Amino acid sequence: MIKIKKAKTIGFCFGVKRAVDMANKALECDQKIYSLGPIIHNPLVVKKLSQKGIRVIYNIDDIKCGKVLIRSHGIKPSIRKKIKNKGLKILDATCPFVERSHRIVNDIKNKGFHIIIAGEKSHPEIVALAEASGNNMDIVINVKEVKKLKIKTKKILLLAQTTLSKGLYRQITQAAIDKNPFEVRIHNTICNDVAKRQDEVTRLSRIVDLILVIGGKNSANTKRLVQLCKTGGVRAFHLEAEKDLKKNWFKNVKSIGIMSGSSTPDWAVDEVISKVKKIKI
Amino acid sequence: MIKIKKAKTIGFCFGVKRAVDMANKALECDQKIYSLGPIIHNPLVVKKLSQKGIRVIYNIDDIKCGKVLIRSHGIKPSIRKKIKNKGLKILDATCPFVERSHRIVNDIKNKGFHIIIAGEKSHPEIVALAEASGNNMDIVINVKEVKKLKIKTKKILLLAQTTLSKGLYRQITQAAIDKNPFEVRIHNTICNDVAKRQDEVTRLSRIVDLILVIGGKNSANTKRLVQLCKTGGVRAFHLEAEKDLKKNWFKNVKSIGIMSGSSTPDWAVDEVISKVKKIKI
Numbered sequence: 001m002i003k004i005k006k007a008k009t010i011g012f013c014f015g016v017k018r019a020v021d022m023a024n025k026a027l028e029c030d031q032k033i034y035s036l037g038p039i040i041h042n043p044l045v046v047k048k049l050s051q052k053g054i055r056v057i058y059n060i061d062d063i064k065c066g067k068v069l070i071r072s073h074g075i076k077p078s079i080r081k082k083i084k085n086k087g088l089k090i091l092d093a094t095c096p097f098v099e100r101s102h103r104i105v106n107d108i109k110n111k112g113f114h115i116i117i118a119g120e121k122s123h124p125e126i127v128a129l130a131e132a133s134g135n136n137m138d139i140v141i142n143v144k145e146v147k148k149l150k151i152k153t154k155k156i157l158l159l160a161q162t163t164l165s166k167g168l169y170r171q172i173t174q175a176a177i178d179k180n181p182f183e184v185r186i187h188n189t190i191c192n193d194v195a196k197r198q199d200e201v202t203r204l205s206r207i208v209d210l211i212l213v214i215g216g217k218n219s220a221n222t223k224r225l226v227q228l229c230k231t232g233g234v235r236a237f238h239l240e241a242e243k244d245l246k247k248n249w250f251k252n253v254k255s256i257g258i259m260s261g262s263s264t265p266d267w268a269v270d271e272v273i274s275k276v277k278k279i280k281i
Numbered sequence: 282m283i284k285i286k287k288a289k290t291i292g293f294c295f296g297v298k299r300a301v302d303m304a305n306k307a308l309e310c311d312q313k314i315y316s317l318g319p320i321i322h323n324p325l326v327v328k329k330l331s332q333k334g335i336r337v338i339y340n341i342d343d344i345k346c347g348k349v350l351i352r353s354h355g356i357k358p359s360i361r362k363k364i365k366n367k368g369l370k371i372l373d374a375t376c377p378f379v380e381r382s383h384r385i386v387n388d389i390k391n392k393g394f395h396i397i398i399a400g401e402k403s404h405p406e407i408v409a410l411a412e413a414s415g416n417n418m419d420i421v422i423n424v425k426e427v428k429k430l431k432i433k434t435k436k437i438l439l440l441a442q443t444t445l446s447k448g449l450y451r452q453i454t455q456a457a458i459d460k461n462p463f464e465v466r467i468h469n470t471i472c473n474d475v476a477k478r479q480d481e482v483t484r485l486s487r488i489v490d491l492i493l494v495i496g497g498k499n500s501a502n503t504k505r506l507v508q509l510c511k512t513g514g515v516r517a518f519h520l521e522a523e524k525d526l527k528k529n530w531f532k533n534v535k536s537i538g539i540m541s542g543s544s545t546p547d548w549a550v551d552e553v554i555s556k557v558k559k560i561k562i
């Protein structure tokens with residue numbers, strides 16, 4: 001039988017659990033709840049909540065009344081204002097780690113810092129933060145992009161997408177320091193939980209033959225975990241649910257590691273494990 | 282004849298020139314000037330100034346009247362206060378780069394930061410700064426010492442002795458970032474001039490057979506330049522003046538580089554070059 005090593009930090013992270021709990025609790029008393037974009041980057045969970053009554057919308061102009069659930073990735077200040085101006089109620093499920101980044105940006109803007117965020121330009125967390133900075137921040141995803149930046153001031157402030165890999169942020173901060181400004185402020189805004197999972201897959205990649213990383217195909221942190229496995233030199237597959245498992249992955253495999261992204265529910269993890277246990281090699 | 286490559290950045294740095302000029306100007310009108318410790322770390326210059334009337338003292342209690350010259354490395358706040366309380370006049374030759382470090386420390390103390398300075402515990406610049414912080418900073422000189430530190434708060438502030446090597450500060454800042462606090466503020470307090478000399482010896486060490494680094498034996502920045510040559514894989518000698526030159530250094534040497542510490546006067550450099558030109562190999 002295949003030996004299974006399940007990561008200790010697995011299933012929903014604190015911020016996602018909080019967001020999903022808020023959605024479920026709101027559904028107990030109210031049936032008109034809108035989520036601006038999918039509440040988390042996990043299609044299974046989004047589908048379940050949608051069946052219970054959370055409607056996903058992409059434009060606030062599409063609704064006239066009801067409660068608006070702000071998803072864990074946060075929201076642009078201009079849209080928050082628009083929701084308030086329309087008299088709609090806000091159910092704020094912004095992850096507290098993301099809120100911390102907004103506080104940092106709000107405190108520092110207009111103080112002569114060149115703000116740099118390490119993250120993905122199109123990720124909702126970054127899109128919202130960029131606007132919070134007055135669209136006055138550079139978004140970089142690798143060292144090359146940092147090297148190309150023209151630093152306009154003598155002071156740099158750095159922060160990271162909460163789900164970035166620690167190793168990449170380390171390289172990016174070093175590249176920013178190497179630009180030799182008078183001052184560099186580095187905020188460690190990578191979520192603790194994400195950092196723990198990264199450490200765990202790195203550890204697992206040394207002791208198993210294959211790692212299964214369970215999570216939404218649109219989940220940035222899940223994709224990064226898969227990438228880390230590969231960097232660690234181990235085969236790894238990204239799957240959303242047990243139905244994605246393929247028998248031929250397990251040829252000559254004696255031990256596997258199980259990890260999940262931050263927005264993967266425990267039951268999706270358990271279903272994968274049950275099915276793997278039944279595989280005969 | 283030996284080919285001589287003289288560094289572009291050589292002789293007194295801005296801060297040392299300013300201090301020596303202040304001392305000379307003061308001597309034009311006043312003959313009772315005391316320097317608390319040698320004004321700069323160059324025995325040749327200190328001797329010349331002493332012949333003109335600058336008396337070096339080590340304890341402020343030793344004098345009752347006169348002007349006190351504060352040397353380029355700065356002074357402990359408690360001693361500055363003592364000088365003022367005694368009614369003595371101050372001639373402040375503290376290097377503006379050192380003053381900047383004092384401003385940083387004064388602005389940040391009591392704000393919950395764990396202050397770390399990269400430098401030598403016994404160097405007068407560091408001794409003075411440590412007191413300015415309320416003796417509430419850790420002084421480290423290598424990565425090992427950073428790793429041993431117990432960080433008491435979630436925020437770290439880093440600064441460096443103005444004459445530290447850039448490469449070492451880079452390693453130390455990285456080790457501090459790796460301690461994973463919420464925030465790291467890195468001040469680049471290494472003097473521009475020092476950084477330029479470091480880049481130049483590194484460049485020279487690739488193209489000459491031998492480097493002569495001229496400077497006081499008690500000069501930290503000169504010692505570091507010699508170290509950098511050796512790290513760069515080239516033979517190097519630390520000498521204070523032309524009298525220290527040894528003929529046997531030049532066996533099989535076709536090209537030499539000439540560099541000096543920040544407190545070495547131009548004439549000392551010129552004397553060395555003249556003598557080298559006369560050496561027949």
